[in-house]
Amino acid sequence: MFVGHETLAFALVALAAVHYGLGRERALALGVAAGLFAAIPDVDMAYAPLGLLTVHSADALAAANAFWGASTAVHRAVTHSLVVAPFAAAVFALAATRTHRHRALAGAGALALVGLTLAVSGVLGGAVMVLYALAGLAVAILARRRLDLGPRALAATALVGLLTHPFGDLLTGTPPDFLYPLPWHLLAARPQPFADPTLDLLAAFALELTCLWAGVYAYHRVSGTPLREPLHGRAAAGAAYALAALVITPPTLDVSYHFVFSVVAVGAVGVVEPTKRRLPDPASAAVTGLAAVTAAGVGYTLAYLLL
Structure with missing residues (x-):
């Protein structure tokens, strides 16, 4: 599931905005921002192409297995956390403001996220968190400049996008680590609704x-x-x-x-x-x-x- 994350977040936010009386253009802008933020957690797939370096044949199935096998090293953990998401949403919203103090707080928050991930998951996890933070900051700045969204709107749309994304992955592959970096897991294995x-x-x-x-x-x-x-x-x-x-x-x-x-x-x-x-x-x-x-x-x- 890749595109569905973005369209679901877009739908939830755009329809809610219209329901609460916001204009069409504003509702669409908020929905687009939520959709963009919902795409961010999958930046952890950037590591997956390195798995192709281990393939020594032209077999397409072997290449696919190597790609997805490498992705499981960091996929759906650091970036799919419901614990990290609210903090990250605040960091992204602050980074897009015009106030130096808020930007400094955003920078400190981003460094705290990276430092925490380094301590819990090592260098690979820390590198993924760097990508996550950079992607979120880029989306927030783009949404502020192109969609004219303020800090509150950015925080709200980022929160919806980041929180809804992990639930879309429940039926595919390894279940997300919803409570990262906490030591507990909501799901030990992917739900299997059918025996087939x-x-x-x-x-x-x-x-x-x-x-x-x-x-x-x-x-x-x-x-x-x-x-x-x-x-x-x-x-x-x-x-x-x-x-x-x-x-x-x-x-x-x-x-x-x-x-x-x-x-x-x-x-x-x-x-x-x-x-x-x-x-x-x-x-x-x-x-x-x-x-x-x-x-x-x-x-x-x-x-x-x-x-």
């Missing part, structure tokens, strides 16, 4: 799609644009992906690449218009492509259950 590992994967895929649709709905609800306007009927062609259940090995969370890459490729339906030589507008491509992928996911799930 393929259904576990499909549940995680459904969660991602739900988060994406939440973002799409929120944007159209806040902007006042009808959702059906950018949606093209050719998205229904995605249902043909159900035939894939007859030819591909049932995917699991451990081996899912063949399913993920092929089902996401169905989204190209949103870009290709057979009757026109020009590309569709981005909104139509995104919504139609997402609808096609959703139809593909539903079709595959039904076919898998019936086989």
Whole structure:
């Protein structure tokens, strides 16, 4: 789950802003900021490409396993903590102010985060926290300058983005270390709602799609644009992906690449218009492509259950 983190945070904040009477532009700005902050915890994946250096063959599966294996060294720990998030949100908001005192406090807070992580997790954890802090500071400064958000708005949107992100990872891979750096763990293992590992994967895929649709709905609800306007009927062609259940090995969370890459490729339906030589507008491509992928996911799930 990568994009779903951002769209869920965007949806929650944008819809809440409209509900409490803020204007459309302000609500969208707050939602965008929350979405950007929600992307920050995954900076810990920057270490994962180093795993490719250990691969000595051209086998794609071996490379993928090395990539994800290296990611587990620091992924979903330092940056996915519900304990760290409130402190980090305050640091990011203070850093974007125009007051030297507040910036000094932000710098001290960032150094404290890095120092704590170094003490608890060593050099690798400390390096990841440096990336986390730099990414958060960059997003906060960008949101202040481009979206005209003040410290309170930045703190609130950062808090929503950072706190919601870990929960989106519950159904995939290693559970986040919610209480880092405390020695307790909320979850020892990933929840497995089904006895069938393929259904576990499909549940995680459904969660991602739900988060994406939440973002799409929120944007159209806040902007006042009808959702059906950018949606093209050719998205229904995605249902043909159900035939894939007859030819591909049932995917699991451990081996899912063949399913993920092929089902996401169905989204190209949103870009290709057979009757026109020009590309569709981005909104139509995104919504139609997402609808096609959703139809593909539903079709595959039904076919898998019936086989």
